[in-house]
Amino acid sequence: MDRCPVHTLLDFERFATGTPRALINDLRAKHRILRETDDYSGSHWLVFRQEDIDHVLKTPALFSNAFSPILDDFPPEVLAEQQKSLTFMDPPEHRKYRTLIDSAFRLKALEARRPAMEQAAREIVDAVIDRGECEFVTDIAMQMPTRVMFDLLGVRAGDYARVVRMVNTLSMADDPDFAENRMLGFQASMDLIAFGAELAAEHRRNPRASMTMEVLEARVDDRALDDGEFGRLFNNLVVGGLETTRNTLALGLHQLILHPEQYRLLQENPALVPGAVEEFLRHQNTVVYLRRTATQDMEFLGEQILKGDKLVCVLGSPNRDPAIFADPDRFDITREPAPSRKHYRTFGQGPHYCVGVHQARLNLEVMLAEIVRRMTALRLLAAPRHTRSIFMEGYKEMRLGFERSA
Ligand code: HEM
Secondary structure, three states: OOOOOOOOOOOOOOOOOOOOHHHHHHHHHHOOEEEEEOOOOOEEEEEOOHHHHHHHHHOOOOEEOOOOOOOOOOOHHHHHHHOOOHHHOOOOHHHHHHHHHHHHHOHHHHHHHHHHHHHHHHHHHHHHHOOOEEEHHHHHHOHHHHHHHHHHHOOOHHHHHHHHHHHHHHHOOOOOOOOOOHHHHHHHHHHHHHHHHHHHHHHHHOOOOOHHHHHHHOOEOOEOOOHHHHHHHHHHHHHHHHHHHHHHHHHHHHHHHHOHHHHHHHHHOHHHHHHHHHHHHHHOOOEOEEEEEEOOOEEEOOEEEOOOOEEEEEOHHHHOOOOOOOOOOOOOOOOOHHHHHHHOOOOOOHHHOOOOHHHHHHHHHHHHHHHHHHEEEEEEOOOOEEOOOOOEOOEEEOEEEEEEOO
16 A cells, blocks of 8 residues: 655654654754645645744735645635634734734733632642642643633633533544544534634623623724624634643643753742743744745745745744754753743744733743642653644643642
């Protein structure tokens, strides 16, 4: 039987035990841009350097989002639906919708949420602390982003599990533990949009304070969003916010287990928590790449790019570039956070730069601070299991043992 060729980078086998970061370092050192084949429409261009990634992500007139930020070729009816959503839009249309959600995630709005998040973190740890062991991904890492996001959007507690299932199927659609085939992933995104539309309709019937209500009362081009438009924003927010935050916490905590001296340092000096979170984000970026699509023929980095070509920005590449970070492969929570924030590309760049960046940091900081305060002697009970994906690195299971801090 014919076997698919192994691709240079974006290949499921190469990602079986996580992002092949040494390979990315090697490719960045050798190539400014590199064409590789794929199992979708044939091939794509890999872009590695920070300045080149920034150029692609900041120039939507040449490099469009309209065909998705992931490599997959969407079935036409799914693509037509998704193209009406924020993550597939280009400016100026994109800005109109983005403005609707920006204010809910500004720092000031977030600080008001901090006490509720700290309370949630206490409850999340309360639920496992006496057991002495847990499955970290589900029992802890997924809990905080889910509670925060669903509370904000006014999702009823009885619906939490159903929405999490849809998000898991969508974002882990290449992993047979979550979706039997890729089509189920596309279906899950349509289901999430339908759920969001129903959430909007239900808010109109029973108005209550929530971000959903605020968005429904706002105006785009002098008119209110309809339920379907809200459903698409809902889809973007839950897909953008849950798995990413969950994966970052699990990947980062694993690094602390591999470096117990750094965990002890955090226990002795909790003021290091924000720096540790930046190091999680830099060293263990979960979103592997962002795709853009060329809007015209052009020469770029010495190569002839054709209209419709896919450009793939490898986000973790600048994060580990020795021209930017000293000893970049070393995990070190004592690095200065400000330069990391400025130079890593974990949250993308340009008009689609992550809207939830402050929320993500606060989620991670509050949860990590609670873990460090209350849990000690952390150890793996089994090797963590990676999700099968070339787009998003994460664990589907990480079994931990621990003791209660005195
Ligand atoms: C560690 C956590 C997170 C990571 C690594 C992350 C990463 C990213 C990246 C790389 C993008 C750029 C997509 C593109 O350019 O096509 C993005 C966009 C986005 N993120 Fe995040 N994200 C995180 C947390 C969050 C949270 C907590 C939320 C929700 C509050 C969120 C909501 C979004 C949305 C809605 C977009 C699309 C923005 C747009 O298209 O204008 N993300 N995120």
